[in-house]
Amino acid sequence: MFTKVNSKVVSVDIGRTGPVVARKGAMLFYKGEVLFQPHQIAGGGMGGGMPGMGAIGGMAGRMLAGEHESTMIAQGNGEVHYGYRGIEVHIVDLGQVGGTIRVEASRLLAYGANLQASVVSVASQGGGGGGGGGGLFGALRSAAAGVVTGQGMFTTQVSGPGQVVILGHGGVFEIEVSPQKPPVTVDPQAFVGASGQVTTTLRSTVSWRNVGRTGGEAMQLECAGQGVVYVQASEEKL
Amino acid sequence: MQLVQRSKRVVEARLNNTAVRALSGSMVAYEGQVAFKSAGFGGGDGVLAGLKQRATGEGLSLMEASGTGVVYFAHDAAETTIIELNNETLQVESEQLMVLNGNLQTNVTFAGLRGASSGQGLFTTTVTGHGQVALISNGGPLIHLEVSPQYPLVVDPDAFVCARGQLSQSFVTDVSWRSVIGQGSGEAFSLRWDGTGVVSIQPAER
Numbered sequence A: 001m002f003t004k005v006n007s008k009v010v011s012v013d014i015g016r017t018g019p020v021v022a023r024k025g026a027m028l029f030y031k032g033e034v035l036f037q038p039h040q041i042a043g044g045g046m047g048g049g050m051p052g053m054g055a056i057g058g059m060a061g062r063m064l065a066g067e068h069e070s071t072m073i074a075q076g077n078g079e080v081h082y083g084y085r086g087i088e089v090h091i092v093d094l095g096q097v098g099g100t101i102r103v104e105a106s107r108l109l110a111y112g113a114n115l116q117a118s119v120v121s122v123a124s125q126g127g128g129g130g131g132g133g134g135g136l137f138g139a140l141r142s143a144a145a146g147v148v149t150g151q152g153m154f155t156t157q158v159s160g161p162g163q164v165v166i167l168g169h170g171g172v173f174e175i176e177v178s179p180q181k182p183p184v185t186v187d188p189q190a191f192v193g194a195s196g197q198v199t200t201t202l203r204s205t206v207s208w209r210n211v212g213r214t215g216g217e218a219m220q221l222e223c224a225g226q227g228v229v230y231v232q233a234s235e236e237k238l
Numbered sequence B: 001m002q003l004v005q006r007s008k009r010v011v012e013a014r015l016n017n018t019a020v021r022a023l024s025g026s027m028v029a030y031e032g033q034v035a036f037k038s039a040g041f042g043g044g045d046g047v048l049a050g051l052k053q054r055a056t057g058e059g060l061s062l063m064e065a066s067g068t069g070v071v072y073f074a075h076d077a078a079e080t081t082i083i084e085l086n087n088e089t090l091q092v093e094s095e096q097l098m099v100l101n102g103n104l105q106t107n108v109t110f111a112g113l114r115g116a117s118s119g120q121g122l123f124t125t126t127v128t129g130h131g132q133v134a135l136i137s138n139g140g141p142l143i144h145l146e147v148s149p150q151y152p153l154v155v156d157p158d159a160f161v162c163a164r165g166q167l168s169q170s171f172v173t174d175v176s177w178r179s180v181i182g183q184g185s186g187e188a189f190s191l192r193w194d195g196t197g198v199v200s201i202q203p204a205e206r
Helices: A058-065 A135-149 B046-056
Strands: A003-006 A009-013 A020-023 A027-039 A071-082 A088-093 A100-103 A108-112 A116-121 A154-159 A163-168 A172-177 A184-186 A191-204 A219-232 B002-007 B010-023 B027-041 B061-073 B079-092 B097-110 B123-137 B143-147 B153-155 B160-173 B189-201
Touching: A009 A088, A009 A108, A071 A108, A088 A219, A100 A163, A108 A154, A163 A191, A163 A219, A172 A184, A172 A191, A184 A191, A219 B027, B002 B079, B002 B097, B002 B123, B010 B027, B010 B079, B061 B097, B079 B097, B123 B160, B143 B153
Parallel strands: none
Antiparallel strands: A003 A009, A009 A071, A020 A071, A020 A108, A027 A071, A088 A163, A100 A154, A100 A191, A108 A163, A116 A154, A172 A219, A184 A219, A184 B027, A191 A219, B002 B010, B010 B061, B010 B097, B027 B061, B079 B123, B079 B160, B097 B123, B143 B189, B153 B189, B160 B189
16 A cells, blocks of 8 residues: 655555545656546535535535545556655554544545545534534534634545545644543644544633633644544644 | 653653643643643743843743643644753753743843844843753754864854853854955854853754
8 A cells, every 4th residue: 555755755556556546736756557637526515425515516515615625546557656745644544543534635645546535514523413512503613613723614534444645744643532541632723633433622721711821722622532633743734 | 740752843741740831832732631821931930021021032932731641742843852951051042942841940141242133132041950841943853063162163043042061152253345245155143152061053044
């Protein structure tokens, strides 16, 4: 599957692994007979992906959600190298983390075309009103959270057996989330994604007593459930 | 309570009902129960510190993380270095300071006329006491350069990060008729260190 050439470049032999979907423009070079074609993320409008947004179809819905990044599919026989703007890459093996990862579309570098990618609402994270409360209130709250963190209301979910390559400025490190461990909290700007059954809740630590004295950590993303969260060593957006 | 290098760019602090001070906003994640609050500026305590910050421009805004758990600190993908201080004084550029651990005092002192033209200011932050300091450096890991009486060291003020030991600094100018007619080398002002100690620089200029 994907192998790291260095901290910023991955290579993949598509003759052995099958077609690979990657962010447009991220191909550095290839050897062999490889054909690149535009690729669409599935599940945009056809009911499954975005609850309550069924009326707005596919492409338009994704653009509206801001959760859209042009991708291309590489098919054929050969070895392809991918990298993007000198940003560190991180390979996630979905088989080891519960078969699913949720990550911003802009942070997805490449994944096997056999994996299922879809756009999902942040409110339905982790399968059950994870946005903080459930119902209409939960949806509203997660929408507000999206505005504050710049994460948007929607996120991309990739699932299936295989590997996903994600991007993190300054490198990505993993923190395990489990009910047996102390709770994990992440700076929303440093949050890259989460795999497994992880729900994220945006929490403000500002109260009437400490306005302006939170030490620059006013907004925090609480992660609960079972899985892994991915954090980058920077607060840079991609 | 210990600072540990998690990766090149991430420092983790293990808290056990204790506290560390860090650059405001440098937390990227934490496990456990940790609270963050503003801990003033690098110039010491109280109202005087605030005034000092205004007057000197050494703007180091700190926060205090306290509780029990593991806190991860990183800043803008810069590389990090942990330095142990054993009742020593570290002179450091305030913008390169990320985490302070243990029994350390920070202060802002007059550093002489260096950098008056390089924009680095006339003042420097000092860290004194016993504990660990995590510094950030751009462009790669810190480069530690030894200074001994026979071999004084001259560094670019824009690459200077910190210095410790029995050192005195002076300001070297290399302005000649060449600079006037635009043939200068671009290194007109330098920092010279004499004495015994270690000076650390980063492989990038601010």
